[in-house]
Amino acid sequence: MNEDNLWCLQENGYHAGLHKHYEGLFTQGNGYMHVRASFEEGCSDAPQDEEYLRFPDNVTLEKPRHPKSKQGTYIPGIVGQHPLLKEEIVNLPYFLGLEFRSAGERLDMDRSRISGYSRRLDLRDGRLHRSFLWETEEGMKLQCTYSRYLSMADTHLSIQQVQLEVLTGEVQLEVKATLRADVRTNGMNHFARVIPSADFNEGSMSLETLTEEGNQIFMHAVLETSEPLSWQAEHTPLMAALRGECKLQAGNRFTLSKLIAVTTDRDPEEGAVRSRALTELSRARSLGWEQLYHRHAESWKRKWQEADVAIKGDDHAQLSVRASLYHLIRSNAARDARVAICAKGYAGEAYFGRYFWDTEINLLPFFLHTNPQAARNLLLFRYNTLEGAKRNAQKYGYRGARYAWESSISGEEQCANWQYADHEIHITADIVYAMYHYVRATGDEAFLEQYGIDMLVETARYWCGRVDWNREGTCELLGVMGPDEYLPLTRNNAFTNRMVKFSLEQTVACLDSLQGIRPESYAAAAERLCLDPEERELFRNTAEKLRLPYDSKTEIVPQSDDFASYADLDFDSIWTDRSRPFGHFISQERNYRSKALKQADVLELMLLFPQEFTEEQLKAAYNYYEPITTHDSSLSVAVHGIVASWLNQKETAANFLQRVMAIDLSAEKKGAAEGIHIANCGGLWQLIVYGFAGLKSAMWSESIELQPRLPEGWEELSFPLAWRGERYRVTVIQDGYEVHKLNGGDSVAGATI
Amino acid sequence: MNEDNLWCLQENGYHAGLHKHYEGLFTQGNGYMHVRASFEEGCSDAPQDEEYLRFPDNVTLEKPRHPKSKQGTYIPGIVGQHPLLKEEIVNLPYFLGLEFRSAGERLDMDRSRISGYSRRLDLRDGRLHRSFLWETEEGMKLQCTYSRYLSMADTHLSIQQVQLEVLTGEVQLEVKATLRADVRTNGMNHFARVIPSADFNEGSMSLETLTEEGNQIFMHAVLETSEPLSWQAEHTPLMAALRGECKLQAGNRFTLSKLIAVTTDRDPEEGAVRSRALTELSRARSLGWEQLYHRHAESWKRKWQEADVAIKGDDHAQLSVRASLYHLIRSNAARDARVAICAKGYAGEAYFGRYFWDTEINLLPFFLHTNPQAARNLLLFRYNTLEGAKRNAQKYGYRGARYAWESSISGEEQCANWQYADHEIHITADIVYAMYHYVRATGDEAFLEQYGIDMLVETARYWCGRVDWNREGTCELLGVMGPDEYLPLTRNNAFTNRMVKFSLEQTVACLDSLQGIRPESYAAAAERLCLDPEERELFRNTAEKLRLPYDSKTEIVPQSDDFASYADLDFDSIWTDRSRPFGHFISQERNYRSKALKQADVLELMLLFPQEFTEEQLKAAYNYYEPITTHDSSLSVAVHGIVASWLNQKETAANFLQRVMAIDLSAEKKGAAEGIHIANCGGLWQLIVYGFAGLKSAMWSESIELQPRLPEGWEELSFPLAWRGERYRVTVIQDGYEVHKLNGGDSVAGATI
Known part of the structure; x- marks a missing residue:
């Protein structure tokens, strides 16, 4: 076997039309x-x-300049x-x-x-x-x-x-x-x-x-x-x-x-x-x-x-995952917490070098388990930009901190399109989720006390201002764009409400715990943050009373309270060429009133809170949403692949794997022309680690637990894994797996499926 | 009495800070x-x-340039x-x-x-x-x-x-x-x-x-x-x-x-x-x-x-109404149907000289009854821009014609903010309503056959594409901004759905009637418009099945199907200075999820279809919506004044009259600095004629019928009125009215209340 084939991205034969694609891919x-x-x-x-005035159009759908080459x-x-x-x-x-x-x-x-x-x-x-x-x-x-x-x-x-x-x-x-x-x-x-x-x-x-x-x-x-x-x-x-x-x-x-x-x-x-x-x-x-x-x-x-994922039996996947990891590794400014990783992995001007929720939800897991220091820096970036987030909140008329949908290096909102900037508010909760993910994956509890508590209290303040209390005595999040960006103003988006509830619950728990364990430290934080017991009660009450549009008995978890009232679409008559984004075939106006998802929304929720949904709910959600999801966002296919894998739909999961890999690599689609879809790179790692290897998220598991379901043909999958201060090597084969502690340690876990 | 006081707008004493206001007012x-x-x-x-780049911000809320003077x-x-x-x-x-x-x-x-x-x-x-x-x-x-x-x-x-x-x-x-x-x-x-x-x-x-x-x-x-x-x-x-x-x-x-x-x-x-x-x-x-x-x-x-409204007993109202009529008269390009009347009455650069629904709904009634030829020209402008409206429809992926929210001189959409351009679709039906209003007020039935039928068929085509059919077999209008621009994406806005239903009903009726009366003329139109019986049936079915979010038993007519789900606001804590627009005190984000109306919406509907609502419904709607209406749009107060007058709330109606008059005239608010609120000028005429004189709309009445309720202190109100080809003088006193036919004609109607 030629090792080069598994390690080198190759361009054979010159095609002027592909130049921009390779400029991005080979960044x-x-x-x-x-x-x-x-x-x-x-x-x-x-x-x-060339001088020109670029307009704040929809980045996904606009036609970029520079047909041939862009330095x-x-x-x-x-x-x-x-x-x-x-x-x-x-x-x-x-x-x-x-x-x-x-x-x-x-x-x-x-x-x-x-x-x-x-x-x-x-x-x-x-x-x-x-x-x-x-x-x-x-x-x-x-x-x-x-x-x-x-x-x-x-x-x-x-x-x-x-x-x-x-x-x-x-x-x-x-x-x-x-x-x-x-x-x-x-x-x-x-x-x-x-x-x-x-x-x-x-x-x-x-x-x-x-x-x-x-x-x-x-x-x-x-x-x-x-x-x-x-x-x-x-x-x-x-x-x-x-x-x-x-x-x-x-x-x-x-x-x-x-x-x-x-x-x-x-x-x-x-x-x-x-x-x-x-x-x-x-x-x-x-x-x-x-x-x-x-x-x-x-x-x-x-x-x-620290990071390589080795796949035996699928050379294409092997090379693809390495291409993704390469870009993740290179994008990470390991020693500088004044910046994070921008949406195009610093490989193009699309999205303007800004920071989105991708960092926390799509990229962080990879860094958590390969380079915890880098993960820490990514969260420190959010701590460092807390003042900017506070200015955002103030601008909107709220107390506390509201993280920007598209963050500048100072944390201030840069998104020029109000529907995202104003309404895609889950980012603020995503950051708290990510912080807990970091703490649980690394065991770095001190982070919470040193940095996290300010982020928790300030974001909780924002949420308490952002909710609306209804006549039933519960509170709601109205006018919300969830992860699915094709519905801009929904009511109680399941993903958002759950994430916000989690964020508030953790705030309350963190304050309670700190007060119990280290009262002097709690007192110092309370003074610094001007936090009084009344406000703590407000946090607690809001956490408790924030309604979710589903419970454990809901058959199909709705994307939002109002989801059923949107129009059904006949996709086949509209989307006549599925090789191009759905968004090219429908006006935004119609899109915004129809049941066509840009990307995973309820499924993303289930990925982040897997233990809160029954397999029936997961299956029902998948069956309901998958056919109406357009995957016009590159954040979508990896999530679908993971869920398909969890549902043991091996062939479908393998198909999603192909789509994930094609996003940047496909020369036909010139996927990398405007930069690397870095979230999808993180998504590929997650598809392999959470999907195929079936790693249980460190968020919900104390120890390394896997439930592997390797794609057909994969003989062996192995990857290093940092976990609570130790490093392991995980090796998965078709009918079992092994976890080997590195640094001379022994195997700590192993199971046969 | 000095006639000058009743005919001259006066500026006494020079204040540099008011220069822009008077520049506009004295245009x-x-x-x-x-x-x-x-x-x-x-x-x-x-x-x-001064060269600068003006951004497409919200015109109502942006801070205009040129602090001192603007030629x-x-x-x-x-x-x-x-x-x-x-x-x-x-x-x-x-x-x-x-x-x-x-x-x-x-x-x-x-x-x-x-x-x-x-x-x-x-x-x-x-x-x-x-x-x-x-x-x-x-x-x-x-x-x-x-x-x-x-x-x-x-x-x-x-x-x-x-x-x-x-x-x-x-x-x-x-x-x-x-x-x-x-x-x-x-x-x-x-x-x-x-x-x-x-x-x-x-x-x-x-x-x-x-x-x-x-x-x-x-x-x-x-x-x-x-x-x-x-x-x-x-x-x-x-x-x-x-x-x-x-x-x-x-x-x-x-x-x-x-x-x-x-x-x-x-x-x-x-x-x-x-x-x-x-x-x-x-x-x-x-x-x-x-x-x-x-x-x-x-x-x-x-x-x-042809136009003067004479008021005895209220010199301020007398001068105010003349100021409004002056601007209406001067704005009208009597002999040129290639233009209409722009939203600022050609007295400033705000709204960019474009044409809105104001023309049809706020201005047209004045012209219908004072200068029918001018009214005809305003409608001809819409006929002349039908091709532009067809291009708009095509751009959004629909057949037929979709009038622009902000029309260029060629009819094409110019609104730079998508929430209005994409979703404030009632304009297309408003134009059809206005055309019928014109036909009924003037008796110019030939207009329909010569021009109207193309507008009817092409707009009906658009509506048939724009509706969504639901599982109950009715159709709906989703993702709609009604007249109230503070809720951008609502479901089945009552005003919009009623107007569209009206528009479709009239299309069907017009086609039926033409086919019955002048089959050869119908055949020619059908051929020109490629209209087949199947499409006519679609028009009929859509007209019939378009659901309204209310019926005759509804107590409070909802603004839209989803209105109840928006958040209640505590206005007093937010709107701390009612001399400034509410919009200055709340972020758009919060506004878009709250029950705060920018302007009359259900009340506007009731103004246009008064015979379809009981007095109880009118009263309930007024009592419900008035306290949550901010009147941040200048299209709002006149409507409220008319409804208050209809409800015999004389004092309230008189207060609204004061507010209507202040919109352009108030030097304190520099009301006319950026141009004349020409819709409000038409609104003042309507408040006097429909509100205080209680004229029944020509839309719903064959003959001149009035139910006057003069404000306290008004001794006599009189105005000329063109009605179905004849000219009349209407004189209203506190306890009666008289209609005098001009051109040597006799009194044709008179009543004592």
């Missing part, structure tokens, strides 16, 4: 920075500096203000630029004569490789080989290498290396000042960029070539560029390396932005290429040891 | 063009060329495209500019020493008068008197006159007359090309403007002065200007007249834009000032004869 990153996989030399007919260079936390879209992550200067000309003919993948093209992202070390044969008009043949990576160990560094081997003829080669600030973010320029400079004796150049928000970004590049070139500066006001020339004969191998250090004023490290970049670079040069790579590769290796 | 117009009452010389610190020059039909707000009426070049300087000191109402200021809009002839004393820094005193009007007889002409009388000292007077294109519409420049020119020998100048949409506007001005001035051109790229100087002694009276002709390529008249303006102007000059004014005044006189 490289190291937590600190992320770069889409655009060609070093750019693309003809794909200018990156993207992102550092989480560096954001700008768009007049209509609000805060957006800034597409930073493209620092990978390398152009080649032979006798004046520019290398261009579309216009040059290219053959034998292939590209490969090696998931083991995140290195991107490209190779092809370039025949110039004058008949020279050059074998071109590129590779590049962003160091996972030295996260300010980017390392590029190109080798050009002359097969035939004599080449007058011109090389141009650039750092280009002539880029845009959703059509906007966010740069207030750009200063290119170079030292062409040394073959180095730099680009200093000041954003309109006042962030400084410093990029410093050093070039090394196999033959000495005499560099000349060719700057423009928005670009640092060095140009050199050399003559090559058949048989010659020319190599060029470009080493770049990127620093910003937002980095936690001390020292001036510029001098840190220079220091990084000189340290790197003294380490040397091999050592640099070694450090990087070791760092990736450790990450894979 | 002059003649159907063809409209100009806000800005000072001829402009205002210091009120630049008119506005509008020709209905001349529109431009705003990137966010869509189609908007263009604020054309300001042609009234006249500046004076004395020894270099510029006359400015804020900075100069001004005393004895007063301004007066004479509603009889629409002339605006201004006078004040200007003391210059050098001690000269000038008594300044301005007057201006847009000719109601020669609608392309504007006539201005200024007299400066030197009381003390010697004045070196500098005069500058301008035509200025340095203006904006909601922060946008809509002009592609501006060409100023002048003939300073003749004292004439012109400004040729080409809009981005390709409209040409030509303004030509001629100046005449009491002493000959030597004019010099002082153009800028966006302004035509003539400057002249003269020396005046104490006792001198200097007069300046500015006569302007405005023509556009959109005018129905034949001939080139430029030459028509020159012809208009030379014709005007040959007529002379007196004859010009005479023609204008006669035209206004005829209009008042």
Whole structure:
């Protein structure tokens, strides 16, 4: 078996129409920075500096710009203000630029004569490789080989290498290396000042960029070539560029390396932005290429040891899950709790680099069980943005904290469409759920006392203002968009009400417990939060009286109190091409009054509270909702796959697995063109771990319990699992499983189904 | 009694803070063009060329720009495209500019020493008068008197006159007359090309403007002065200007007249834009000032004869109703059915010059009974925009025609906020209701056959696509915003469902009747409209099966099927200052889930179908809804006044009358700052005619029937009334009424209550 097939995403044959897809899919990153996989030399007919005004349309359904190629260079936390879209992550200067000309003919993948093209992202070390044969008009043949990576160990560094081997003829080669600030973010320029400079004796150049928000970004590049070139500066006001020339004969191998250090004023490290970049670079040069790579590769290796899911018997699933884990690992800014993971995994401008509930519900479980420190940071991000959440609540006229549907880096609401921003309120409860999930999976009870209690009390305050009390003496949540975004204003959405009830119950329990166990600590918190016994009673009463639109006897748990009153649709007559989203075939107006779910809603509820529903209820819900769910959201199929698996519908679950894997990987659908569906990456992990391996959520289980139902053909599934401070390896086969404690520990659990 | 008090709107004493209010309130117009009452010389610190991007916020609640002064020059039909707000009426070049300087000191109402200021809009002839004393820094005193009007007889002409009388000292007077294109519409420049020119020998100048949409506007001005001035051109790229100087002694009276002709390529008249303006102007000059004014005044006189409402015993109401009628009369483009009357009566940029349901429901009754030809034109506008309505339907995925919530001049939807555009669908039925109202009030049955049938069939098609059939075999209208815009997505809104049912019923009745009476005409229409018997049956069945959320036994007619499920509000704790809109005290989010009406909804229904509800139902509805209605829409109070009057709640009705009158007139609230609430002007007429005079709607009555309930203190109310081709005068006193047929006819009805 060729290990490469199980570890490398491959592009074979060049298709200009797929460029954006692969740019997204092959995005490289190291937590600190992320770069889409655009060609070093750019693309003809794909200018990156087009100015336009993007409107706050429905992101799922709008037609994105940039038909051909979109560069993207992102550092989480560096954001700008768009007049209509609000805060957006800034597409930073493209620092990978390398152009080649032979006798004046520019290398261009579309216009040059290219053959034998292939590209490969090696998931083991995140290195991107490209190779092809370039025949110039004058008949020279050059074998071109590129590779590049962003160091996972030295996260300010980017390392590029190109080798050009002359097969035939004599080449007058011109090389141009650039750092280009002539880029845009959703059509906007966010740069207030750009200063290119170079030292062409040394073959180095730099680009200093000041954003309109006042962030400084410093990029410093050093070039090394196999033959000495005499560099000349060719700057423009928005670009640092060095140009050199050399003559090559058949048989010659020319190599060029470009080493770049990127620093910003937002980095936690001390020292001036510029001098840190220079220091990084000189340290790197003294380490040397091999050592640099070694450090990087070791760092990736450790990450894979903690996270890899090994599947025997299904190579496609094996590669797919690794692609998802790769993007999850790279997106995580392990040491920085001032940012979280944005909805497109920092691989595109869709969703503007903002933070959604995806983080808590779709991504967190993976991190909980592979990198608890990262999970902790994700929750700390919410703690760090509590003040922003309080400002949100105030803006809406409530006390307490209301987390943003689309969070800025300061926690403030950025969603430009009111139906989501105003009404998709479950996010605030999702965060509390996630915090408890974290505490239960890790045992880090101290988190609650140190950070959690403020989040609990402030969000409980918000909920007490947000509920409406009815004449029956119960309270309700009206005007709510649940997870299903195709019904914007529903009454008592089951998912939302249950999550809010949970959140309030935990608040009450946490306060009770703290007061009992550590009264002085409780007293300090109560004083800090101005919490009096009356308000605690209000929390308790609201938790108790918040009605749920179902109970244990409900046959089909309704999505909301008013769900039955929406219109039935004849899907077949409307959705005439199921390869495209349902939303393309119906007006929002009609959609908003019809029973067509964008995504799992009741099933998501049952996934989060599995022990509260009977198997009959799960089955009835699945049978009722699945046919009317469009999966227009990428958050949906994984949930359906898990539930299908729980219901032992193996074939259906396997079909959902295929759909999950296709979301980013399908070249046909250009799935990754606008970025990675990072929630779906987390969803794939959950489908495998909660669905196929049948792991009982740490939320509801003290110990590792599994009820595996492997897809047909899977011989063995194994994955590491962090659980309450210990690390385990879980191995599942068709008729049993084994849990092996790592660090020299023994097997702690095992069962035969 | 001083007649002026009953005919003149007066501004006494200058307050810079009220300037915008009076600019709106004193707007002059003649159907063809409209100009806000800005000072001829402009205002210091009120630049008119500020560029900014206006966002599609909620118009009712947003804070408008231009704190001090906003010029506005509008020709209905001349529109431009705003990137966010869509189609908007263009604020054309300001042609009234006249500046004076004395020894270099510029006359400015804020900075100069001004005393004895007063301004007066004479509603009889629409002339605006201004006078004040200007003391210059050098001690000269000038008594300044301005007057201006847009000719109601020669609608392309504007006539201005200024007299400066030197009381003390010697004045070196500098005069500058301008035509200025340095203006904006909601922060946008809509002009592609501006060409100023002048003939300073003749004292004439012109400004040729080409809009981005390709409209040409030509303004030509001629100046005449009491002493000959030597004019010099002082153009800028966006302004035509003539400057002249003269020396005046104490006792001198200097007069300046500015006569302007405005023509556009959109005018129905034949001939080139430029030459028509020159012809208009030379014709005007040959007529002379007196004859010009005479023609204008006669035209206004005829209009008042057809429309004036005379009230004895309430001078404030007398003046108020005339102010409303003035704006209704001036807003109506009598001879042009390519435009209707926009929501701000062409007196401001709010609502962008678009057409709403106000036209049909609030304005039409006044025109039906005073100027049936104008009413016909308003309906013809809807016929003329039927193709636009069909495109709207298609865009939403329906057959037939769907009138726009905010109509462009071509009928296409311009509303930038989806909750209104998508869901406030009653407009399409309102237009059919209005058409029937027109036919019944005028007897113009031919309208139906010639124009109406297309509108009926195409709108019926839309409704058949828009309804959802439920399992009980009835059909419903889900996801609907009724007239109450504070509940965006309701189920079976009573108003909407009744209006749609009416519309479908009339379609069926019209088709049946036409087929019976004029089968060949029916056959032609059926062929033109591709109407087959099956579709007619669908219309009939849908009309029959569309459910109403009430019947004759319902105690409190619900606003919608789901109304009871919204939250109750404690208004007193939220709405702490009732002088400001309720909407300022609550988030949209909370508003959208609460029982707080923006405006009359069930009561509006009962106003349109009075015979279908018992007095008990009317009373119950009033008692239930009135306390929870915020009247944040100006369409609300008049309806409440009518219903209160019907319920014989005289004091309450009189209070509503005060509120109706205050909407535009209140200087305290700066009611007219952003334009005239033209629907409320129509509402005032309805309150008086339907409410106090108790006229039974022509929709439901063959003959003129009244049930008067005059407010306390009103001695006599009388008004002309066009009814089925005849004209009458109705006179109401406290204990009876008289209907007198005009044109030599006799009294046809009379009764004692």
